[in-house]
Amino acid sequence: MGSRRRRRLLGLAVLLGVLVVSCLLSVAAGAKSIPLGDVWQALIAPAGAENDLIVQQLRLPRTLVGVLAGAALGLAGALMQGHTRNPIADPGILGITQGAALAVVLAVYSFGISSLYGYIWFAFVGALLGAIAVFAIGSMGRGGSTPVTLALAGMAISALLQALTSALVLTDQESLDTYRFWKVGSIAITDPGVLWQVAPFLVAGMVLALANASGLNALSLGDDVARGLGHRVEWTRRLGLLAIAVLVGGAAAVCGPISFVGLVVPHIARFFTGSDHRWLLPFSALLGASLVLLADVVGRLVARPAEVQVGVMLAMVGAPFFIALVRRRRLVRL
Incomplete structure (x- = not known):
């Protein structure tokens, strides 16, 4: 047990190092490469130069x-x-991503909102309502x-929700244009104020997710066993669903539906941590953040001075990677 714990702690330290490197690359690389010394200068003592801006x-x-x-999507997955x-x-x-998409289209179609700053709240509320509807319908019946x-x-x-979204975008060109841009998935925000709007929700979702770890471990043994161990199964599921809705809703609202992070990252993390969610969740968060940043950096470099959006890069890389993962290691039974 001690050696396994040390290996997991070492793995977390390595992933933190990978994330730091990913952040440095994200700040330094792009249409204009900026030396790390200038990056440090811009962060610590900016002088108003072009690189600082x-x-x-x-x-x-x-x-x-x-x-x-990335951390939110990794945890949610x-x-x-x-x-x-x-x-x-x-x-x-x-239904979370689709709820956010429908809300964005409704914001444009019904209220004429066309900026991210305007429809971010619609996307967030739509994601939450979609999750609530799924849980309400899934909870019907005796069991x-x-x-x-x-x-x-x-x-x-x-x-x-996807059918309703398609029906709206086909009847309104402005809604279609906004939806197509949002659907691609991008972290290239132009208004930093949007980040501070959604960051508290994402951080709260991460806290809820980590708090759900022990209950999720019990649920993996079966509902009856979980009840026997003293866990309240319904409350554990509600907490988990709330965390998922907040995490995915916040990420989708500000970035659009970024694919494959929530699908692939947990399998990579599970290879190192096993099925213990107390370790799986932190590993997934760090892996998700690093994956999104690295994909975004590659997207900026492959078509310089233009760029390929991170949602496209992750789809291009994630699909064959996941196929290879399935063929070589067979999906773990959950």
Whole structure:
């Protein structure tokens, strides 16, 4: 037990180092490469030079968004796979992403809102309502919510919300243009104020997720065993669903639906930590943050001076990676 704990602590330290390197690359790399010395100068003692403005107003907020969104999606993916016991669960399975998308389209279609600063709250509320609808439907019946009912309710609600979104965007060009830009997935925000709006929710969601770890470990043994160990199964699931909704809703509101992070990251983390969510969740958060930042850096470099959005990069890299993971290591049973 002692050696396993030391290995896990060492793994966390390594991942923290990878995240620090990823942050430095994110701040330094782009259409204009900035030496690390100039980056340090811009952060510590800015003098108003061009590099200072690029670092402080563009790349630093972008890096912080990447860290928060990546950690949130990694945590949410681990929670989803644990609560649904579905190894291919991702942020779309519980209707959260689709709820955010429908809310964004409604904000543009009904209220004429076209800026991220304006529709971020619509996306967040839509994600929460989508999650609440899934849990309400999945909890109907004598047995209450179960992994199977939650997954089925999530797929049904997701299909309905996606159909409504498609119907709206096909009737309004402005809604379609806004939806297409939001749907791509990007951490390149132009208004740092948006970050500070959503950051408290993402941090609160992370706290809720970590608090859900011990209860999720008990649920993995079965509902009856969890009850026998003194856990309140329904409250544990509600806490987990609330954490997922807040994490994915906040990330989707500010970045759009970034794919594959919540799907792939928990499997990589589980390879190192096993099924203990007390370790799996922190590993997933650090891995998710690093993955999003590194994908964004690559997207900035491959098409310089233009860039490929992080959502596209993750889809291009994530799909073949996940296929290789499935073929070589077979998905773990949850």
